[in-house]
Structures are given as structure tokens and as C-alpha cells.
Amino acid sequence: MRDDDWLAERLSQIWQLLFPDLERKNNVVVRFKGRWKNKFGHIKRMKNKDTEIVINGLFKSEKVPEYIVDTTIAHELVHYSHGFHSPFPQKYKYPHSxxxxxxxxxxxxxxxxxxxERDFVKRQWPRIFKELCPDKLQRRRRVKFSFF
Ligand SMILES: [Zn+2]
Structure with missing residues (x-):
């Protein structure tokens, strides 16, 4: 079962393996949150100056390959290294410049x-999302039906 402890372990492994030069300048917490179709994760500076990395809560499911969790964590760590929501000086005007x-x-x-990841988003994610969030799908269907 993937939980926040599992996620914290993934973060520290990816950090050691792929970002060994990146100093951990503050407390960085990672957690599952939300059920999103079009967002895989985000990074935020908290009021207490910790950095929070959020990974789409739907990725707790084993239907989502682990490398999707990994690439999402790595993506947010790049923002951290560029000084977005971290103690580092901000390197670019926008996070995705x-x-x-x-x-x-x-x-x-x-x-x-x-x-x-690109391949997964295109070929598998729409179907997996529907399986994981049938309620969201239903809502959309109902809206569509109201036109008939
Ligand atoms: Zn980003």
C-alpha cells in the first residue's frame, strides 16, 4: 500500500540518486493529496517555511506505475532547485520558463x-482515471445528458 511514508522514502531515494548535489536547505515534506486529472503534483512553501511537495492522491493506486510517481517527484525537485518554493534564490522568472x-x-x-511518462499520459491515464474516479465521470455524463 502506497502511503505518505512510502512516498517520503521514494523522495529520499530520488534525491540521493539523481540530485546528490542538491542541498536540502529546509524541511521538505511530501504527501498524497487531491484527485486530479490534469495535475500530477505541485510544490508550495508553507507558513512555517517548510516546503511541501504534493503528489496526486490517485497515484496511491497500484494501477499507476511507480515511475509516474518518480517523475512527478523529480519534476517538483527541479522547481525546488530553481528556487521556487524553496530557500534557494529564484533562478528564472517563471517555473517553466x-x-x-x-x-x-x-x-x-x-x-x-x-x-x-508522455506515453502513459496519452495512452493509459485517461482510462485509469475513469476507473479510479467513476463519480467524476458520471457527473460529466449527467451534464452531457441534460442537453438531450
Ligand atoms: Zn512544474
Whole structure:
């Protein structure tokens, strides 16, 4: 079962393996939250100055491959290293200026995983999302039906 402890372990493994040069300048917490179709994760600075990384709560399901959790964590860690919601000086005007996140991920050896992620988003995620959130699907259907 994937829970927040499991997630914290994934974060520390990815940090050690792929971001060994990145100093952990403050307390970074990671947790599952939300049920989103179009957002995989986000990063936020908390009032107490901790950094919170949130991973889509739907990724607790074993139907979602682990590498999707990994690439989401890595994506948010790049934002952290660029000074977004972290104690580092902000390196770019916007978090995604000119593809900086993907460039950094490729540099750190995530190129192959990113290809798999793109493929997953296109070919598998819509179906898995429907399985995990039938209620959300139903709501949309009902709206559609009201037109008939
Ligand atoms: Zn991002």
C-alpha cells in the first residue's frame, strides 16, 4: 500500500540518486493529496517555511506505475532547485520558463522516463482515471445528458 511514508522514502531515494548535489536547505515534506486529472503534483512553501511537495492522491493506486510517481517527484525537485518554493534564490522568472524543467530532468538522466511518462499520459491515464474516479465521470455524463 502506497502511503505518505512510502512516498517520503521514494523522495529520499530520488534525491540521493539523481540530485546528490542538491542541498536540502529546509524541511521538505511530501504527501498524497487531491484527485486530479490534469495535475500530477505541485510544490508550495508553507507558513512555517517548510516546503511541501504534493503528489496526486490517485497515484496511491497500484494501477499507476511507480515511475509516474518518480517523475512527478523529480519534476517538483527541479522547481525546488530553481528556487521556487524553496530557500534557494529564484533562478528564472517563471517555473517553466523556456522548458527549463524538462531540460534539467534530461540532464539528470530522466530523458527515458519522461518519454515513458508522455506515453502513459496519452495512452493509459485517461482510462485509469475513469476507473479510479467513476463519480467524476458520471457527473460529466449527467451534464452531457441534460442537453438531450
Ligand atoms: Zn512544474
Amino acid at each position: 523556456g522548458g527549463v524543467v524538462n531540460r534539467e530532468l534530461r540532464k539528470r538522466g530522466f530523458g527515458h522516463m519522461m518519454g515513458r
